[in-house]
Amino acid sequence: MFKKKIFITMLVMLFLSLTVSGVFAQETVKIGTLMPLTGGLASYGQFTRNGTLLAQKIINEQGGLLGGRELELVNVDTQTNPQAGVDGAQKLVSVNGINAIVGALSSGVTIPVAESVTVPGEAVLISPSSTSPVLTTLDDNGYVFRTVPSDSLQGVVAGNLAADLNHEKLAIIYVNNDYGQGLNEAVIEQFENRGGEVTASIAFEPNKVSYRSELMDAASDNPDALLLIAYTDDGGITIIRQALENGYFNEFIFTDGLKAPEITEGVEQYLEGMRGTAPTSMPGGQGPELFTELYEEEFGEIPPKPYIDTSYDAAFVLALAIEKAGSTEGPAIRDAINEVLSEDGMVVNINEWDKAKDLIEAGEKIRYEGASGPVIFNDVGDSMGAIGIWKIEDGDIVTESVEIQ
Amino acid sequence: MVAQLFLNGLILGSIIALGAIGLSLIYGILKFGHFAHGDLMTLGAYFAFLFKVQLGLPFWLVFVLAAAFTAGIAVLLNIILYRHLKDRDSVIVMISSVGAALIIRNFVLLFWGPQNKFYDKAIQMPIIIGDGLLRIKENQIIILVLALSLVIAVHLFLSKTKLGKAMRAMADNIDLAQITGINTEKVIIWTWAMGGVLTAAAGILLAFDTHLTPVMGWNLLLPLFAAVILGGIGSPYGAMFGGLVIGISQEMSTLIISAAYKPAVAFTIMILMLIIRPSGLMGKKV
């Protein structure tokens, strides 16, 4: 009898949770989001997710998709870890039947998700932040896009920055994944082109308690500075602190994964004046300013972190493509993506969803002008873009200059 | 470089030693491997975080409270779980300790979150000895001094007090000890309490040296067991020695093998011990 009771309780629980979770609810149009709410990029994920939520709000306020249906964002926490990301994407595609996904942030997650889930599953994936050069040549049947430029650009800017700061010898420590490796190679190439010498290039594994061995190796040939390619929470901050504490380095160049005020906590005086690189919005156009306004209205002050705007754009573009395709089938969405970004189309701004709907219905071409500037994908789904140089001033992050591709 | 590695090993070894003493005594007296010992270490460190950073109490009080609370949890675990299970299959009680480990670890995760935490936001610059030969932080000196004091305190307790001697007797041969009229129940409770205090201290020192993270203790569980087995189950002095050996070997191994395989060092030493001399260096014959 004991066994029967457990069995029945279980079934009841299952049934209850299904009903409460809305099995019997209205039919929405779903877009998936793969965001790191925990793990190494946790300090970014919450905000990039807000970017997608803002797009959802605007779209639903202005009439929804495919004949008035609400846009629903189904989120999965990637935990900044490829396994969780892939498992989550698997569920989105094969169980929720979702064919349009924004994410992931880390290239280390996006690439396996693409290779193992979305490409074979014929779902469109737009990453707002994965910068690894690997994505350019990925065999993806046109199903993978990104609203951020490849690190082949950021690497050049970072290499130049190091050279312009008169460093002759540079040590690089990079996170051991596709992002870290790609950016590392791009930096080395440019820095050596400018006549500099890279004395050490060391991969590190995230979530270790101590990086003293890596730092010891990196500092061994007396380089002038450390260029750090890492995420904040699973190693970046630890490396910075241990580098300073143990006297290994006092000059740093940071990259996009570290553009967060959190890195200065407790060490402001040591990091004053240090610079870094990160993709940023293209100058000109009203998208970026408008975005900041709308974001702050909804969520409060916008942090100086990257990829919030590109997340908005990724979600919005997917929604536009679904509307244009008139369906939620993967191949149709994929084919519609570039049609909503036509060069000779009518301009649609980030808060003009209703205008876009009307134009699409009338069969007109449209061109979406994004929160990060004009959104243009080339034939392999890559974006043009701008790389900004940022600086730490009084424990805060400020933009110094912008380099454009 | 060798000197620096030795120093790093000494610090790590002291931490392992402190954790291993309690583990060894529990293993010797209660005859099972306590798989939640590493997570008790984590708990101690986080209790200290609560008292120091969240409540702002002075350091000495923080230490005492954290140790006391951890000891309390250890005793509680024994009363609620282990005492009832240990007379059955030894595997059952070990699995229950694995369960306890998971519960404690996730409790920490629940209350303090997964982000790394620090006792002190500011960083400390090291004292440099001999033109870069050795770098040591003030904190690390304090750690070594504290660890040494605790070890001396434990030694005095075990050799000079009645309770301490009873503990050693029970860990060595429980049947004989009972015949001599030792109050075994009381000794067991005190063993858990002491184990809790020492492992909490180890956790605090570890966090002091690096930082706090929910898996910090679990990651040291294997080195802890290795130290216990190396020194001989039931021998607190063996555990101290074993801890130092494991810590130093682990750090110095980076001279020969990749730093990534450091955890494998403790394991290898342990397996070798099990094959050659399972009773350990100072333990009785198994």
Added chain:
Amino acid sequence: MTFAGMFSYLVFFLIFVGIYAIMTLALNIQRGFAGLFNIGIAGFWAVGAYTSAIVTKGASPDHLGGFGLPFILGLLAGGIVASILALLVGIPTIRLREDYLGIATIGIAEIIRLVIKNEAWLTNGVRGVSAIPKPLAGIFGSNYNLFFLLIVAAVIAIFYYLSEKGINSPWGRVLRAIREDEEVVKAAGKNVVRYRMEAFILGAFMMGVGGALYAHFTSFISPEAFRPMQATFLVWIMLIIGGSANNFGSLVGAFLTWGIWTGTEFLTGMLPAAYTTQAAAVRVILIGIFLEVILLSRPQGLFGEKKYSSKKTAADN
């Protein structure tokens, strides 16, 4: 969610139940029948998964590969390599006390994880092995998961049958006798260590196959896959809930435990996103407490040990 959605989810759910059931049947042989304490399950699983992935994929610049063997051979390879691992681990440790074996298995699982993480030439390290081929992928389209579920069910059926046969055989009787009283069996002249080793290896083989199935289903594995300690612990719960030394119990235990585990995921999934980690932690705490309660109140699980063939032996005599 529509009815189709619910059905999709059920199939997905059952595939995981199936893979865990295989792991539980395997642990049942090691622990239930032979009394061994293996807490390094994740290690054998990982070895099976990676071996199958490597031998079935084509050439890749990221990791060892290029063998392109068919799926079935992948499963077998996974099982065999896991067995070899069990042999190597068992040689120094099987003759020792069971708690030493336990500690040793944790160590082995850790070393395997380190090797997987660091020998990138072999496994692509932390980046994982992706695009692992699914058997007959093109043919079934959107019904693919159902097909895979059938594969898993077939494997379970085979292992269940073999396990039941084994336990009722003379070999199985000696094994159970060893668990009851080792000294008596030794006195009767049997090589206790050999029997234990055989049980250990058999169980490991099954774990390797289970791992391989997982790899082909998710198409991607990395050192983080299977969440080592959590998964190992879940399998132990499945065994204990079902009833140690009872194969049918193992199947039921897997179903119930995974059901409760995913059920709690559903519930916590409805919390706001900010509570994701806390929710996950709460789930683990609950399932941990659940295990302790079972251990304290009903350690024989739902079904207890099955009475095997005692009637037969009496009738034989």
